[in-house]
Amino acid sequence: DAGVIQSPRHEVTEMGQEVTLRCKPISGHNSLFWYRQTMMRGLELLIYFNNNVPIDDSGMPEDRFSAKMPNASFSTLKIQPSEPRDSAVYFCASSLGTGRYNEQFFGPGTRLTVL
Amino acid sequence: AQSVTQLDSQVPVFEEAPVELRCNYSSSVSVYLFWYVQYPNQGLQLLLKYLSGSTLVKGINGFEAEFNKSQTSFHLRKPSVHISDTAEYFCAVSEISNYKLTFGKGTLLTVNP
Numbered sequence: 001d002a003g004v005i006q007s008p009r010h011e012v013t014e015m016g017q018e019v020t021l022r023c024k025p026i027s028g029h030n031s032l033f034w035y036r037q038t039m040m041r042g043l044e045l046l047i048y049f050n051n052n053v054p055i056d057d058s059g060m061p062e063d064r065f066s067a068k069m070p071n072a073s074f075s076t077l078k079i080q081p082s083e084p085r086d087s088a089v090y091f092c093a094s095s096l097g098t099g100r101y102n103e104q105f106f107g108p109g110t111r112l113t114v115l
Numbered sequence: 116a117q118s119v120t121q122l123d124s125q126v127p128v129f130e131e132a133p134v135e136l137r138c139n140y141s142s143s144v145s146v147y148l149f150w151y152v153q154y155p156n157q158g159l160q161l162l163l164k165y166l167s168g169s170t171l172v173k174g175i176n177g178f179e180a181e182f183n184k185s186q187t188s189f190h191l192r193k194p195s196v197h198i199s200d201t202a203e204y205f206c207a208v209s210e211i212s213n214y215k216l217t218f219g220k221g222t223l224l225t226v227n228p
Contacts, residue, residue, distance in 0.1 A: 004158070031214070043159075043205065043218040056215075091158055101147055101166055104216065106158035 002026075004107035006092050012113045018080040021110045024073055025094030033104060034067055034077050035091040043091075049075065050097075082114045117142040117208045121219035129227050130198055136191040136222045138206030148189040149207040149216070150180055159205060165189065176200065201226045 005024040013019055025032050034046040047057040052069045060067070064083070069075040079086055089109045095102040122137040140146065147166050151159040163174025170182040180191045189206060206219040 042220040045215060048214065093158075101164070101211075103161055103164070106151075106160070108156070108158045 004092055004094055004105055006090075006107035006110050008110060009108065010111045010113075012115065013082055014115050015083055016081045017114075018078065019082045019086075019112060019114075021077040021090050021092075021112070023075045023077070023092030023107060025075070025092070026105055027073070029094035029096055029105075030072065031095045031097055031102065031104075032069060032075050033093040033095075034075070035093065035106075037089040037091060037109070038087075046077070046090075079112075082112075084114045087112055087114050117146060117210055117217050119206050119208050119217055119219035121206050121222050123222050124220065125223045125225065127225045127227060128196055131195050133194050134192065134196050134200075134224065136204050136206075136224065138189045138191065138219060140187050140189065140206070140208045142187075142208060142210060145211050146208045147211055148180075148182060149209075150174065150178070150189075150191050151205045151207060151218075152176075153203045153205065153221075155202070162191070162204070196224070196226045198226050198228060200224060 007022045030051050032049040037043045046059045047067045048055050049069045067077045089111050091106050091109045093104040093106045095104045118141045120139045128134050149164045150162040152162050153159050162178050163172050165172045165182045173179045178193050203221045203223050205221045207216045209216050
């Protein structure tokens with residue numbers, strides 16, 4: 001299996017521009033998570049999908065952030081408009097489910113720099 | 116809500132020395148505990164986990180951790196480290212009824228020759 005795939009790996013953009021991050025979960029996994037990693041705040045859960053449905057978006061920082069999962073093999077995280085404080089590494093993770101315990105497998109991350 | 120404290124942000128050690136990375140957690144209910152490793156420019160990889168049973172858990176790459184409920188700790192240990200163990204290590208906790216992983220801030224382990 002190829003693991004969780006994220007694109008792009010690096011993104012540099014200017015303040016005010018729209019940014020779209022992409023994630024392909026492991027085939028067969030039905031739970032998907034978006035995380036943000038910064039020096040100040042560490043690793044934070046932004047949003048969680050189960051069976052393509054957003055279950056918990058309480059970690060999404062503000063309305064500029066939105067996430068979608070149109071099908072079981074693809075998810076996007078969009079920031080519009082982007083701001084310098086959005087600079088971070090964004091990780092996508094997937095798991096088989098959220099039963100007793102299901103290991104989350106992480107992608108390599110997208111390093112976003114907003115100038 | 117649960118929380119995780121990793122007591123050391125950086126731990127430098129020499130090759131072949133033993134190492135302990137400390138982790139304390141807080142939760143009002145039963146929890147699962149995890150250690151993840153992040154190599155430079157990579158995602159997180161699960162090292163080991165405690166779900167139930169024996170409090171001493173063995174993971175990959177020769178790491179082990181011990182769950183201490185009374186001290187609410189889950190320290191990670193390795194008897195002899197290698198240069199290739201240089202990475203950032205994250206402790207995480209989840210309540211057994213909750214899918215959410217709460218991560219500590221991470222400990223950067225640097226193994227020097």
